[in-house]
Amino acid sequence: MDLLEDDNGSNAHDYTVSEISGAVKRVIEGEFGRVRVRGEVGRVSMPRSGHMYFDLKDDRAVIAAVSWKGQVARMQVRPExxxxxxxTGRMTTFPGQSKYQLIVDEVEPAGAGALMAMLEARRKQLAAEGLFDASRKQPLPWLPEVIGVVTSPSGAVIRDILHRLRDRFPRRVLIWPVAVQGQACAPEVARAIRGFNAMEKGGPIPRPDLIIVARGGGSIEDLWGFNEEEVVRAAAESTIPLISAVGHETDTTLIDYASDRRAPTPTAAAEMAVPVRAELAAWLSEAQTRMMRAARGRIDQRNQRLRDLARGLGRPETLTQPARQRFDMWSERLGPALRTLVLRKNSRFAPLAAQISPNLLRRFIRDRAREIDGFATRLAPAPATRLRRARQEFEQLSKRLDSSRQRMIGEAERRNREGAQRLSALSERLARAPRTRLDALEDQLDRLDRMRQTLGYTETLKRGYAVVRGPDGVVTSEKMAAKQPGLEIEFSDGRLAVIPGGGGTATPPSRAKASKKSDPGPDQGSLF
Known part of the structure; x- marks a missing residue:
């Protein structure tokens, strides 16, 4: 056989997994490069790393897409x-999972219709949670001391607001600079609203009485940050009254529904925030004039009423003349009446004065002195008598107390004797208890040991039985014994090694097993 051919007779090159994966990666990246893909966003996940993973799909296929952390931060619109x-991105592969994917660095809605549909769905969701209810709206303060403005510090919006406030009624203004479009817009606006609400009243930085969230006009994509859910929730949670002034009069964002008042323009928001000082001064002047005119008219009316009533009362002399006449009459009768009364009292006192003499008074004093002396004589021995009676009562109580104390001491001694007797009995029982317990445990241990010996197999061996063991353990059947190279039989008085089918003794199975490991030869009979 040719050495260059494999077992199947083929001389094809053997690719490694990495070579195939790299070739596929080069083909896909070289064929497609940077592409624009239109589709519906499927599953979206964003782990703690900051990268975003999502699917792009239509009715027949799905493409995995990924955007790295830096790309996500630069996105104007995040996929949902x-x-x-x-x-928009570039096609590549992920060798670790043998799949291709799209590295996305830019996402844009597929037309305004799709963006508006998503906006309407989000509006219905937040409305269902009650964030747009009229009962949540707060009244605006009539004349706020401090106004917080959330907007870009470099745009024309803040200049319009400050100029309008200066013309109408100058107030203190706190500006929280934020990005009013782009990816950073939503988190910065939400953080600004919550930051104003977190300020303490009376702190080093005054807490605003009113918040204005403002931005100039733009496309729906430019205003999209004010449609984000975190901005809407921050506006709904604000305890400080909030005016939204985002875009022009025809522009509507979701923050307009959650705010306490919507202004068509930032300038209109400044007009809603404060009244016109000149108009207010004119109104106050007019009100003061009307108040003074009303007060003067009221006083004149009361004076006229007083004069009318005075004419109905008549002359004062007519009212007091009868009383003056009665006073004169009684004053003329008072002098003779007093003289007559004095004469009458003197006539009644004269007989009594004749009966009272100095001797009568001295006799009266003497009688009263004798009574006082009698009382003093009776009072002198009273303390001694009271003391003697108290001493007798004390002696009687002392005797009763001694007898009670003796009785209590005797009772205590009797209880001590009885307690000592009970303690002695308990001590004896306590001294006997360990020995009794140990004896019982020794008896129980003896019974258990006898039971162990009775139930153990050594007792069974004494009755004529034996235990047969092979190299692998106890042998329980004739077939198992025939297969063993050697057997060991245990009797009640010792052990005997035998060879199945032969006579005599052999090496014990435990030793035979060890020898078998050391000598792998085919002749097993040499082990015994």
């Missing part, structure tokens, strides 16, 4: 499942 797109 069910979205029809035109993906």
């Amino acid at each position: 499942e069910g979205m029809e797109v035109i993906a």
Whole structure:
């Protein structure tokens, strides 16, 4: 046979797997290079590495697509499942899984119709969650102290807003610079809204009373960042009233539905935020004039009413003249009445004064002194009597207490004796318990050992039985014994090695097995 030919008689070259894979890779990359593929986005996954993996499919085929982290960051529109797109990239292969794939660096919607369909589907989804409900809308502050503006710091939008606020009513403005289009737009706008809400009241940076999210006009692709779900959710979660002013009057984005008020233009948003100071001053002046005119008219009306009522009351002299006349009459009668009263009281006091003399008073004082002396005489021995009675009561209590104490001591001694007796009995039982337990365990161990000996096969050997072993273990049948090169029979008093079909003794099977490993010759009889 020719040495260059294989077993099948063919002299074809043997390719390695890597050679075939590399050839396929060169063919695909050289044939297609950079391509634009139109299809529907299927499964989309984005692991923690930042790369994006998705499928492009139509009704008959599927192409795996991948965008690396840097390419994803530069995408204007990110593919979403069910979205029809035109993906631009280059075809290549992935040898690790034997598949071809499209490396995508740019994605664009396949026409405005597909983009609007996706936008409408997202709007319905967010509306179903209640993010656009009117009950969530907050009233705008009438005159905010601080206004936060989320927009690009270099565009004309911020200049229009500041100019309009300066003309109407100058306020403090905080600008949070963001990208207003491109891949960084959505995360930066959402972060700005949440950042304004996270500020503390009374902090080093004042917290806005109102937020304006603004951007100039543009195509639907330029405004797409304000249709992203994270921006809509951030606007709906804002506790600070928010005005959306994205695009021109005809442009509508999803943030307009979630905001508390939509402005057709950024300039209109500034007009919604603050009133006109000149108009407000004129209104205040007019209101002040009307208030002063109303107050003056009210005072004049009250004065006229007072004068009308005063005319109905009559003259004051007419009202007080009867009272003055009654006062004069009673004042004339008061002097004679007082003199008559004094005379009457004197006439009643004179008989009583005649009965009262100094001797009567001295006798009264003397009688009262004797009563006081009697009380003092009776009061002098009272403390000693009270003390003697208290001492007697104390002695009686002391005797009762001594007897009670003796009784309690006796009772305690009796309980101590009984406790000592019980403790002694328990100590004796405790001392006997280990020995009793050990004896019981020894008896149980003896019974188990006797049972082990009875159930063991050595007892069976004593009754005339034997155990036959071969090189591979116990032999239980005549057929197994005939196949063994040597046998070992164990009796109750020893072991005997034999050869099946012959007489005499032989090498034990355990030794025969070891010899068999060391000598691989065909003559097995030499082992015994």
